[in-house]
Amino acid sequence: MVLAIVLVLLVVGSIVFHFMSPWYFTPIASNWGTIDDTVTITFWVTGIVFVAVNLFMAYCVMRYRHGKASRAHYEPENKKLEGALVLLTTVGIAAMLTPGLFAWAKFIAVPKDAAVVEVVARQWYFNYRFPGEDGVLGTVDARYVSDENPFGVNPDDPKGQDDILVSSPQLHLPVGKPVKVELRSIDVLHDFTVPQFRSKMNMVPGLVTYFWLTPTRIGTFDAFCEQLCGIAHFAMRGKVIVEDERAFQAWLRSYPTFAQSRAQAPGDAAAGKPLYAVCTACHGLQAEGNPALHAPKLSGQGDWYLRRQLKNFKNGARGKDVKDVFGQMMAPLAATLVDDAAIANVVAYIKTLADIPSPATVNGNAKNGQYPYVTCAACHGANGRGVQAMNAPRLKDMSDWYLVTQLKDFKNGIRGAHPADMYGPQMAAMAAILVDDRETNDVVAYIDTLR
Amino acid sequence: MTTSLLVLAAIMAVVVWWLLRPTLNVKPWVEQRPIKNVDAEGTLPLPPVKVGLGVFLAVATSLFALLISAYHMRMMAADWTHLALPRVLWLNTGVLILSGVAMQWTRAAAQREQIDSVRIGLIAAGVFTVSFLAGQLWAWQQLNAAGYFVKTDPATAFFYLLTALHGLHLLGGMYVWGRTTARVLRGVEVGKVRLSVELCTVYWHYLLLVWLVLFAVLLHTHS
Amino acid sequence: MSSVAFDESPHVPPAEVPEVELYHPKTFIGRYIWSQDAKVIAVQYAITAISVGVVALVLSGLMRLQLGFPHTFSFITPANYLQFVTMHGMIMVIYLLTALFLGGFGNYLIPLMVGARDMVFPYVNMVSYWVYLFAVLLLMASFFVPGGPTGAGWTLYPPQAILGGTPGANWGIILMLVSLAFFIIGFTMGGLNYVVTVLQARTRGMTMMRLPLTVWGILMATILALLAFPALFVSAIMMILDQALGTSFFMPALVSKGQHLAYNGGSPILFQHLFWFFGHPEVYIVALPAFGIVSDLISVNARRNIFGYRMMVWAILAIGGLSFMVWAHHMYVSGMNPYFGFFFATTTLVIAIPTALKVYNWVLTLWRGDIHLTVPMLFAIGFVFTFINGGLTGLFLGNVPVDIPLSGTMFVVAHFHMVMAVSPILVVFGAIYHWYPKVTGRMLNDTLGKFHFWVTFLGTYAIYYPMHYLGFLGVPRRYFAMGNTVFIPPSAQSLNVAITIAALIVGAIQVVFLYNLIWSYFKGKPSGPNPWRATTLEWQTPHTPPKHGNFGPTLPVVYRWAYDYSVPGAAEDFIPQDQPPGRKAPGLEEAPDASELGPQKPGALVT
């Protein structure tokens, strides 16, 4: 009795939940409405079966429960009934499978006029590559991958020279145009998913996989990695911004081609020296940093990282937040560096300065800090020297008090939350794993002990 | 995967057919008194160890079929270089065939209750098998000397893997062989070891067959 | 009309061969530790499996804490989280469910139900358990090695499984793979026993079509396991070589953290094919025994023959055969050749037809039955309900375009928990309530049992039904924390909290069950030999719990199928399988005397 009622309630509750709960597919933003339709058909077929079979079971439990004089009916089998049920099931299955197979046929047939974009995945971020004027992507190979050639484009392939390299997790796409998304990984399995597009595919090192779609809605969408790829799998995010053709072209043009990226002049330290004069006031003559002025040590930090941060300050991705008191001081100063060349020069100069380890100032329990640092080591290296391939800066021997403020800023959304900040969001997700200030101090104290 | 699919499909077909066969036209709910001294229907007229061995051979077949599938799939990669098979493998194949022959002969002897022949046959089969295993090691040695290392060359890695697994199966067989031979040397009567000899024979033939298939696959794909 | 055919081969069922009967344990150790008695081995398997199961249960609690309250617990780092997920999944599927259904229930029930004295190779059977225990200990050891256990996901996909960005990529993964290899070796030993015992050691009159469905389910699952585990074995060995010797079976040329590694040309997809070639049959390995057991639970408690026994057997065979042809439905988005999608979507949905038939027949057994809502019956009905739910969501995933948006999300997690972590687990519980009296001679406490059922059934439904909707929303699986997104509403997090609370309650309530197991062992109501009034042979043993050798001096003779409940005209509403036909039964002249049956081996067992 109770059981029968509960079964009925569960069936009813499930249906009510399905229709009333606020949690369901996000509004679609691509041409894959057929997928949604197949889901709907599947829901109807399976829903009817679910309701019918379970209600019948509830009825049986109710009607045939043990009573005084009841005796079960003896009937070993009923071929007709079983045959009919099998037939009915087959019809139901066919009703789901047929539209499914048609939808799949469309899904794997890329239209001829589709534009191509390549998503390059690596632990733990996405980058993108567009074919240049010639409309063809150059060949690639893992062998060519290096800090200077992060995409692994074949330097000798003429088709690759004009490829446009987007070294940012943000991808822009023009609305209404079919696009073939080619997927490639440099290290392990990854995946590229935009829930609103309903399409996804894994990246497999050594292979190029693909799917295609036509974005139908302007907007900003999250991209996820949905194939387990290591510790920071959950922080592997990108953004897809669908916009009109004009905005898209403007965005695309702001990125260098492969040839340009190689030709970029290395900074000129001599030219950077006068530029650095301004900075000495806070960061010190040897860029050794000054806790009193909240200016961190810069010497010894990766030049790629310093360049990126200066650009972030300049374009407002950092130092904009009102709560970022010291970042706000830095931002106008970064603006005095007029262009990329100036930034490169000043960074080149900083690179020539002596790298004097900062003294340890943070009070924390280094022993406790070792535990969470296992995660940090995945990107920053077990020795904390920083890994350019992971975009993760040096931590060891840098100003430790500064690391503490940065970790808090990341955690509190003061740093790494700006839409133009490319790699900050990843670190923000990571800083969140440090549950309180004590743990933050502990991990930095541990960093102080690294050799 | 096609290879293993076919092999497994075959095994499954046999299994399903075997299980389905006695079930098709039966109405089990119809009461039936057992006839005198009957045995359960569907039981094979074989001692259980033999059936057990048969089941184990199905498992081993699945294992080797999967390995061969994996080998074929891996071959499709660009870096595949064909392996120069050591010549000694031909010799080894011959030796393994001899061990199979010796086993067969032993079996016949056991059937005829000739304990002396059984003793000789078992020892001969053992000697041949050990020679085969030594020969396989020698082949490894040669490959290594020729500069094919497990690490660098996928074909070599597969070669080591396939031969090692095959060799391990033989070693397992040698354990049973050892126990049987020890009993024969201790002088037990033929009847006590006949079953073991039969099992060994079946197993040896099976492993010979596996080796022939593996060797054919390797030959087929070598340079 | 044809009927059961008997051939007159002189072969004597092997359970009567003297070697087995001469085995008399002399000491406590011989009887309970180094025991070759399948019943003792079964209990050893069950205790070990449930113990590791509790470890996995605790891990699931930790995972739920993290998902419900992210960034609250400093001892759960992203690396730990992945380790928890991996160990939880692997332990639950392999070391708990597979071992419990086959090693535990298989060992206990097969000899008793087919009317044999023991397994056919008792020594091998004993070794099987010790190898299993060794595999479990190896696995547990990985918690204590540098770097901890592997965090590669229970699917252990390379390359990440053996590269630095994954926790436990040095020691943990090796221990996991070696442990799996030992598990497989141990299982193969046990599996040979289960298959050969069913085929060769059935007692007189026990035709294949008179076997209870429990035995059919376990038999088919064992066959699947024997043929599928080699795929895991091969891939484990190849991965060990890749990790330890630097071969490139699965490892392509790649750049890890800026370092060029010496691998070249291997195929990660090859591993996935091998893994799922094992992995899909594996899910039926844990499902088929549950199907079988639940058929018997329902039939006994509905006092009605299982509806459509023959179709049930054929469905088991069909599911077994088909389950080798659907593996790539786990790989729709793996980057394999997309044309495979057509084939595998079709086979996957076709497999639902025999499964559906089983569901219908369970329900039709209830129909016009005489339903006793005992605790095992409650669990059985709970199983049918959750299995329908979980199976139907499988149809979403099997239909290839529908899988695309759902794969890799919590929808998949919800699907397989409903169909694997809830429904077969409910059967495990039901089966324990059902056969505990046979194992111990005492009933489990009914009130505690009902309480256990209601909390577990409703609680798990509350955990997993809403979880599907997180998947629709796009919440990915194996995510340490969702973090900031544009589109996932904050309310999704409150759903996560609710799920966590439900999971913690359900997890904690299992203590009641453990308590019941222990308390009833000493204080439970004596059960008598056949408390459920069931027909199958295990309830007809002369002793409860059965002694070594199971059936006293003579083996039972079987006259009928396992489902003679409420037969018209019969005095009782059940007729045991070994009860000779009544003299008045229509169509049969007279019942033979036991003496008429020819010489029976005495096989007296003096223990």
Ligand code: HEA
């Ligand atoms: C006991 C275990 C079990 C069982 C029985 C099943 C049963 C099924 N599973 Fe499931 N599955 C898993 C365990 C299981 N699964 C696991 C563990 C995973 C994930 C592994 C991982 O990635 O970690 C998984 C993942 C998984 C996937 C991959 C998803 C992905 O990763 O993207 C797919 C896709 O096809 C799938 C499909 C199915 C189907 C079609 C069935 C069918 O057999 C179901 C058949 C049953 C029914 C359909 C219900 C009864 C039928 C009726 C009442 C009548 C129906 C009538 C009509 C529809 C008309 N499962």
Ligand code: HEA
């Ligand atoms: C049979 C298998 C099984 C079982 C029983 C469970 C039980 C549970 N699982 Fe499990 N789970 C898996 C198999 C299983 N799981 C697998 C294969 C994965 C994938 C791993 C991967 O991605 O690599 C997974 C992953 C997984 C995730 C996804 C993590 C992620 O992707 O981020 C989550 C999250 O909520 C979860 C939660 C739970 C909970 C709360 C329970 C339970 O606590 C629910 C309640 C159930 C019970 C309380 C009964 C349990 C009973 C026992 C375990 C027997 C013990 C015996 C006694 C107590 C006597 N599991």
Ligand code: CUA
């Ligand atoms: Cu990349 Cu997960």
Ligand SMILES: [Cu+2]
């Ligand atoms: Cu599957």
